[in-house]
Amino acid sequence: MKQKLVSCFVAMSMCGFLIPFPSADNMSMSNPVIKNNSDNKTHTSDNSTDNSLLIDNNTPVQISVREDTKFLKEKFGSCFSVGTCVSPHELDTGSEFILNHFNSITPENELKPDTILNQQASELYGNNVNTQVFFNDNVRKTLKFCEDNNIPLRGHTFVWHSQTPDWFFKENFRYDGADVTPEIMNQRLENFIKNTFELLATDFPNLKVYAYDVCNELFENNGGGFRKPGSNNLSMGKSYWTKIYSDDSFVINAFTYARKYAPKDCKLYINDFNEYIPAKTNDIYNMAMKLKDLGLIDGIGMQSHLDTSYPDIKTYENALNKFISTGLDVQITELDITCTDFAVQGKYFKDIFTLAAKNAEHISSFTLWGTHDSISWRNYSNPLLFGANYSEKEAYKQVMSITNADIK
Ligand code: XIL
Numbered sequence: 001m002k003q004k005l006v007s008c009f010v011a012m013s014m015c016g017f018l019i020p021f022p023s024a025d026n027m028s029m030s031n032p033v034i035k036n037n038s039d040n041k042t043h044t045s046d047n048s049t050d051n052s053l054l055i056d057n058n059t060p061v062q063i064s065v066r067e068d069t070k071f072l073k074e075k076f077g078s079c080f081s082v083g084t085c086v087s088p089h090e091l092d093t094g095s096e097f098i099l100n101h102f103n104s105i106t107p108e109n110e111l112k113p114d115t116i117l118n119q120q121a122s123e124l125y126g127n128n129v130n131t132q133v134f135f136n137d138n139v140r141k142t143l144k145f146c147e148d149n150n151i152p153l154r155g156h157t158f159v160w161h162s163q164t165p166d167w168f169f170k171e172n173f174r175y176d177g178a179d180v181t182p183e184i185m186n187q188r189l190e191n192f193i194k195n196t197f198e199l200l201a202t203d204f205p206n207l208k209v210y211a212y213d214v215c216n217e218l219f220e221n222n223g224g225g226f227r228k229p230g231s232n233n234l235s236m237g238k239s240y241w242t243k244i245y246s247d248d249s250f251v252i253n254a255f256t257y258a259r260k261y262a263p264k265d266c267k268l269y270i271n272d273f274n275e276y277i278p279a280k281t282n283d284i285y286n287m288a289m290k291l292k293d294l295g296l297i298d299g300i301g302m303q304s305h306l307d308t309s310y311p312d313i314k315t316y317e318n319a320l321n322k323f324i325s326t327g328l329d330v331q332i333t334e335l336d337i338t339c340t341d342f343a344v345q346g347k348y349f350k351d352i353f354t355l356a357a358k359n360a361e362h363i364s365s366f367t368l369w370g371t372h373d374s375i376s377w378r379n380y381s382n383p384l385l386f387g388a389n390y391s392e393k394e395a396y397k398q399v400m401s402i403t404n405a406d407i408k
Pocket of ligand 1: 108109216273303334377
């Protein structure tokens with residue numbers, strides 16, 4: 001449904017986890033509204049405690065959870081989009097389940113630099129700066145699924161230390177080249193972002209790309225700013241971006257280019273993990289505020305790869321509140337919760353969903369990092385709502401037991 005917003009309401013506008021965790025390797029959202037992209041509500045982004053949303057005629061709509069549905073996207077339909085990451089192979093057998101529960105999809109690996117950057121074509125292009133991208137059949141499968149089923153897509157991601165080949169940062173796009181200068185890298189980054197959005201628009205004209213993680217996992221865990229310079233492919237956790245650039249201009253530039261080439265209604269995010277560690281929360285906050293002042297960012301993505309033993313819900317809530325205090329949108333982008341006890345996990349999932357629903361006016365989208373345990377990247381400790389063959393776990397039951405009294 002198209003929004004008819006009253007103009008005065010429109011502000012035109014791994015890694016080293018502290019918990020056991022494997023490494024993987026222009027519209028400013030200033031007050032007062034954020035349009036949710038997947039349903040017919042509008043998010044206010046002031047700090048009002050009124051638990052309501054504004055719809056297009058400015059009639060407040062009470063945030064509520066449905067108690068008469070078994071599907072996640074319906075349960076939280078008035079709160080936020082509910083998403084999952086998807087790998088193409090799951091679409092062969094899991095499409096009905098996905099369509100029932102979710103109204104947002106993040107390709108798990110299919111839009112990452114190492115999947116879409118085309119080394120040979122970039123080198124052959126010959127001018128050292130025109131980064132070429134391509135979508136292989138797997139990538140196309142996920143994008144087409146979203147397009148055919150009208151599921152809005154979260155794009156993930158452009159600037160990341162991980163899953164990015166070293167040749168991208170070297171002369172002539174060759175592994176044996178010397179490192180390029182920041183000036184050359186700026187042009188490569190711009191063309192990477194431009195060519196990706198152009199390919200999406202050309203080959204998937206009806207696909208709605210509603211959000212994009214422009215930068216992912218920029219910061220050290222314990223404060224101190226950006227990751228240390230180096231190749232993550234040689235020394236886990238280091239960043240080639242900070243090896244090329246001595247300042248934050250790659251972040252500013254990435255958002256500048258994304259703002260220039262992304263579809264108008266695609267919101268732009270900075271996304272990170274361990275985002276609840278206070279020193280890291282601060283680093284993310286400071287960068288987001290700088291980008292907000294420049295009118296370049298729409299929101300902050302909280303990956304939320306949690307464990308039942310850490311962090312506690314209060315620590316997580318503190319980070320959420322700090323991000324909300326920016327006045328930007330917040331999205332929960334990759335939630336999973338490792339555990340040793342399904343009952344404890346269920347309670348934690350319920351607490352996180354309850355917290356998010358209470359703050360729904362500031363949270364436009366809530367994504368789980370996968371549908372069921374056996375296909376999770378953290379499958380060794382069963383971190384999702386469903387078990388093998390989409391069996392309902394205690395965590396799912398707890399989440400579905402949330403009532404309107406819980407979110408008051
Ligand atoms: C993970 C995928 O789930 C795995 O399949 C892949 O092998 C590694 O990356 N933070 C992110 C995601 O931003 O892209 C990561 O996804 C998980 C951590």
